[in-house]
Amino acid sequence: MGRLRVYELAKQLDMDTKELMHELEELGIEVKSHMSFIDEETVNILLDIYKQTLDEEEELVEATKKESTKEKAEAKKPPVHITEEDLRLDKFAEKIKVPQNRIIQDFFMRGEVLKPGQPLSISLAKKIAKLYDVRLTFEEAEPKEQVVIENPLEELKRKFEELYKDKDKLVPRPPVVTVMGHVDHGKTTLLDYIRKTRIAEKEEGGITQSIGAYQVEVDGKKITFIDTPGHEVFTEMRARGAQATDIVVLVVAADDGVMPQTIEAYNHAKSANVPIIVAINKIDKPNANVELTKQDLVTKLNLIPEEWGGDTIVVPISARNGTNVDTLLEMILLVAEMQDIRCIPDEPVRAVTIETKLDKGYGPVANAIVKDGVLKVGDYVVAGKSYGKVKALIDDKGRRIKEATPSTPVMIVGFEELPDPHSIIYVVESKEKAVEIVEKVKELEARELRKKRQIKLEEILKKMQ
């Protein structure tokens, strides 16, 4: 089975999506919504664990039914202790002191094919044990001595933090502005107006389903915009959008007011600790009510407009007609200036991932915004568990570029596999270094997963006893 979205996995496990999300949380697997992807390895382990749990529960009921009728004497035989390590046919055979071949033959006679050394599920191990009247107890595996691996991504991150301490070496970069708000409140139309294109009209049902990034120039100053979807299912993208930005423009339609995703977007901006500018949109509509919308901002978000004595910049606009969009852009530049947004000029290089996808022509690509340094074609990059050599950089107008400076949105082509959309992309000195980092990250993740699996296994075993 490949990677699955949460709701798809829930279907596979015959579980309620909410229930599964809760379970995943308990297992320490972070999911933002029912649309979030779960990687292939985790999917398989979960399928394994939960299918086993179901089998075991059924068997447990069976076993307890029979227990009372069973000969008491039989139960007196000392049980055989096994660990997760013993869940292989050859090892298990050794443990229960029955030759592996005999087990294979006996099962063959019963119409079940076992292979030498094959991995065993707990239920299969119990079945085998039952055939030879062996009682099993499960024990935690001896903790193996493990070499401590430092997370190489943390190491990379620290390098940047160190450099950021020396403020004199940093240079200004264009602001990254994320446009957020409730579905249909006019985010894409606003960006269309600013870019003078017609993206909103081309979208499926007029609903944005991914996040895009574009750079524009206003009075000779660059601004990078990130468009986010407003539909409720895209929480994760909104959270990511807020994390990658310097300023949030919260779009609120004047005929609708503050709605659930307005509040959600506001909370993302708050937790990312970025300044918010409110654009009250659709003021051209006859039923637009700017005053009421401002009251909404106060009562529902505790955002008090400047003209009411607060410190929130509120600009009433019409994204469709372009009314006041200039003022909004001025305000963005003003807030950006006050922020004093800076970066590391040449190297080291890192970029924030906005979105990753499998492109028909280009293969696995990442849409990212360069945060520090200059990203170049030919660079070796790592992004979480994925690495690659930058084969091409495509800008927001679809043109191939040789290098991307800070705050430039680019599509990075050349990853070996699809990078995690949450990852930071780092440039490293060589392919060897990239591979070394990725191997370590994978090993750390596998350890984490094994640990969680062990805990889950113990829970299952406890239930069985």
Ligand code: GTP
């Ligand atoms: P999602 O990305 O799906 O959350 O929507 P969105 O916020 O990007 O909204 P979008 O720009 O797609 O606009 C939704 C609808 O509102 C479209 O029909 C737009 O034409 C309309 N609209 C947007 N801005 C204005 C405006 O200023 N005035 C009027 N009258 N309509 C607008």
Ligand code: MG
């Ligand atoms: Mg949109």
